[in-house]
Amino acid sequence: MGGDHGPSVTVPAALAFLDERSDVTMILVGTEQTLLDELRRAGREPGERLKVRHASEQVAMDEPPANALRNKRDSSMRVAIDLVKAGEADCSVSAGNTGALMAISRFVLKMLPGVERPAIASYLPSQRGRTVMLDLGANVNCTPDHLLQFAMMGAALVGAIDHNDRPSVGLLNIGEEDIKGNEVTKEAADLLRASTLNFYGNVEGDDIYKGTTDVVVCDGFVGNVALKTSEGLAQMLAAYLREEFKRNLLTKLAAMVALPVINSFKRRVDHRRYNGASLLGLKGIVVKSHGSADAFAFRFAIERAYDEVRNGLLELIRSRMDTQKVEVAS
Amino acid sequence: MGGDHGPSVTVPAALAFLDERSDVTMILVGTEQTLLDELRRAGREPGERLKVRHASEQVAMDEPPANALRNKRDSSMRVAIDLVKAGEADCSVSAGNTGALMAISRFVLKMLPGVERPAIASYLPSQRGRTVMLDLGANVNCTPDHLLQFAMMGAALVGAIDHNDRPSVGLLNIGEEDIKGNEVTKEAADLLRASTLNFYGNVEGDDIYKGTTDVVVCDGFVGNVALKTSEGLAQMLAAYLREEFKRNLLTKLAAMVALPVINSFKRRVDHRRYNGASLLGLKGIVVKSHGSADAFAFRFAIERAYDEVRNGLLELIRSRMDTQKVEVAS
Numbered sequence: 001m002g003g004d005h006g007p008s009v010t011v012p013a014a015l016a017f018l019d020e021r022s023d024v025t026m027i028l029v030g031t032e033q034t035l036l037d038e039l040r041r042a043g044r045e046p047g048e049r050l051k052v053r054h055a056s057e058q059v060a061m062d063e064p065p066a067n068a069l070r071n072k073r074d075s076s077m078r079v080a081i082d083l084v085k086a087g088e089a090d091c092s093v094s095a096g097n098t099g100a101l102m103a104i105s106r107f108v109l110k111m112l113p114g115v116e117r118p119a120i121a122s123y124l125p126s127q128r129g130r131t132v133m134l135d136l137g138a139n140v141n142c143t144p145d146h147l148l149q150f151a152m153m154g155a156a157l158v159g160a161i162d163h164n165d166r167p168s169v170g171l172l173n174i175g176e177e178d179i180k181g182n183e184v185t186k187e188a189a190d191l192l193r194a195s196t197l198n199f200y201g202n203v204e205g206d207d208i209y210k211g212t213t214d215v216v217v218c219d220g221f222v223g224n225v226a227l228k229t230s231e232g233l234a235q236m237l238a239a240y241l242r243e244e245f246k247r248n249l250l251t252k253l254a255a256m257v258a259l260p261v262i263n264s265f266k267r268r269v270d271h272r273r274y275n276g277a278s279l280l281g282l283k284g285i286v287v288k289s290h291g292s293a294d295a296f297a298f299r300f301a302i303e304r305a306y307d308e309v310r311n312g313l314l315e316l317i318r319s320r321m322d323t324q325k326v327e328v329a330s
Numbered sequence: 331m332g333g334d335h336g337p338s339v340t341v342p343a344a345l346a347f348l349d350e351r352s353d354v355t356m357i358l359v360g361t362e363q364t365l366l367d368e369l370r371r372a373g374r375e376p377g378e379r380l381k382v383r384h385a386s387e388q389v390a391m392d393e394p395p396a397n398a399l400r401n402k403r404d405s406s407m408r409v410a411i412d413l414v415k416a417g418e419a420d421c422s423v424s425a426g427n428t429g430a431l432m433a434i435s436r437f438v439l440k441m442l443p444g445v446e447r448p449a450i451a452s453y454l455p456s457q458r459g460r461t462v463m464l465d466l467g468a469n470v471n472c473t474p475d476h477l478l479q480f481a482m483m484g485a486a487l488v489g490a491i492d493h494n495d496r497p498s499v500g501l502l503n504i505g506e507e508d509i510k511g512n513e514v515t516k517e518a519a520d521l522l523r524a525s526t527l528n529f530y531g532n533v534e535g536d537d538i539y540k541g542t543t544d545v546v547v548c549d550g551f552v553g554n555v556a557l558k559t560s561e562g563l564a565q566m567l568a569a570y571l572r573e574e575f576k577r578n579l580l581t582k583l584a585a586m587v588a589l590p591v592i593n594s595f596k597r598r599v600d601h602r603r604y605n606g607a608s609l610l611g612l613k614g615i616v617v618k619s620h621g622s623a624d625a626f627a628f629r630f631a632i633e634r635a636y637d638e639v640r641n642g643l644l645e646l647i648r649s650r651m652d653t654q655k656v657e658v659a660s
Contacts, residue, residue, distance in 0.1 A: 174470070174551055182470045182551060204558045206562030208559055208563075209565065210562055218555070220504070222551065224534075226559040228536045229538055229559055229560060230560070232537065232540055233560050235536065236539040236540070239457060240599060244595040251594075254588045257583075257587040258588035261584050
């Protein structure tokens with residue numbers, strides 16, 4: 001059980017979720033003693049619905065994924081994914097090293113038929129509700145076919161989570177007329193237009209937060225930069241707002257008066273509510289929590305995985321891939 | 331004189347700047363009658379330091395750049411750039427069609443020696459001050475050499491505007507260890523490391539607003555997406571904050587109390603103060619204002635062009651390119 005804070009965050013989140021959903025069984029994977037200590041601290045012990053599985057190794061946050069994959073066969077990450085593969089668990093949630101989680105998941109679980117590359121997808125808030133964006137960093141170089149597959153998987157995710165069977169899909173591009181995208185996005189647009197998807201067309205960066213489409217598709221380099229840039233901007237704006245309210249006695253008084261409004265605003269844009277990125281395209285459900293997540297945030301990642309299982313995400317991806325194949329064949 | 335609002339914005343901004351700087355002569359380029367009407371409305375008329383140059387055509391905001399270049403030889407944009415070429419103007423500022431402005435500038439002014447591609451650069455606010463980012467959309471496909479040239483030009487811009495001769499340069503990349511960037515960024519990092527520049531190394535999206543480096547370099551696709559994504563996020567957050575303060579009588583009262591703080595915050599993050607993207611690499615100074623700029627914002631674009639002229643930006647780029655050439659040759 002990884003992430004920046006380890007079991008002190010993941011265990012309380014797991015217990016909170018367990019108490020909410022009576023149909024859930026939780027397997028905590030990690031150093032047994034640490035997990036038992038953490039449970040004791042919460043006044044709990046292992047039982048029918050709460051199991052502990054020992055793993056003797058840990059993948060470090062900055063460890064090269066290839067190393068984690070080759071040399072750490074008994075890492076908590078690997079053991080958890082093995083449980084999914086063996087059918088002992090329906091899904092796995094981790095706050096650990098993203099690259100390692102993807103490499104191990106891909107190696108152990110393999111890909112769904114028709115999927116050449118797994119992708120990382122996450123919901124982002126938008127002015128109209130929320131937007132699924134992918135890929136967020138798993139694939140730096142993508143072919144038009146990859147982007148089409150990402151679009152299918154993103155649409156399946158919206159189908160599973162928001163029960164929207166015909167989500168609109170936008171292809172992330174740039175605005176200048178003469179240089180509208182590179183060759184890959186041009187060809188991807190052709191494929192998307194010819195697909196069974198509800199393709200909206202090209203969208204630009206600001207459309208993500210406008211909520212122009214339900215799904216935004218891009219390669220992992222662009223998606224990762226867009227996501228991280230958003231994080232940086234949000235942090236800067238929050239820091240500035242804090243500074244302004246702390247400037248002097250008068251502004252501190254204003255802050256007290258405005259506190260309920262500011263809190264309501266903060267709840268609305270709280271990125272912790274969007275925690276939980278789905279590793280899509282695998283023969284198993286794996287959700288990645290932000291490494292710096294607290295227990296409140298980590299619970300959302302668990303909930304995402306739970307919803308994906310309950311609403312049959314893998315079947316939705318499979319059936320979309322089949323439909324597309326038939327479409328192409330006919 | 332283009333942009334979404336035309337001379338009703340650009341003329342007042344030009345007059346304001348003219349009144350501030352006694353060493354400036356302004357040439358307004360556009361439909362003569364419209365410009366004279368606008369001047370009359372402001373109680374002004376052409377004179378020694380305020381000239382009007384008629385142009386019979388206009389480039390539409392959505393016009394294909396190739397069309398503007400080939401068929402509109404008497405557009406206000408073309409006439410203004412021709413003035414720079416002829417040495418009648420030291421710089422040109424436009425709020426018009428970015429692609430057309432770039433195409434016309436490149437065709438008329440040509441490139442500085444050693445620059446293969448022009449780039450669009452802009453300052454963005456950061457927690458430490460401000461960051462120059464480029465390319466923001468002129469070049470979708472870039473070679474490692476192009477990225478190196480962008481870095482040199484961005485460093486020259488910081489030299490001219492912030493009088494910092496040794497700005498740090500970051501290469502925009504993504505964080506996953508195993509897939510750290512594509513081939514182009516890997517090679518670009520090697521070139522930057524071997525260059526005369528103060529190369530910091532790879533940076534991620536959040537580093538832009540953290541202010542980790544003075545300059546952030548990326549290809550135009552990624553840069554444009556990052557910029558537009560930021561615009562979209564800022565708009566969403568502003569809309570949410572407005573909504574929360576307008577929710578009911580109590581929150582409206584809180585808004586009144588917090589107004590001075592909110593206004594001070596807004597001033598600090600006011601994107602209008604960052605208006606004015608530099609078209610770098612040309613044998614002439616051209617600054618692009620945001621199309622939706624108001625007079626307050628457009629004045630900043632004029633100031634940017636003015637500062638670039640006064641502080642010898644073109645010479646700084648030339649000399650950086652020369653140094654680099656010597657370095658490579660030796």
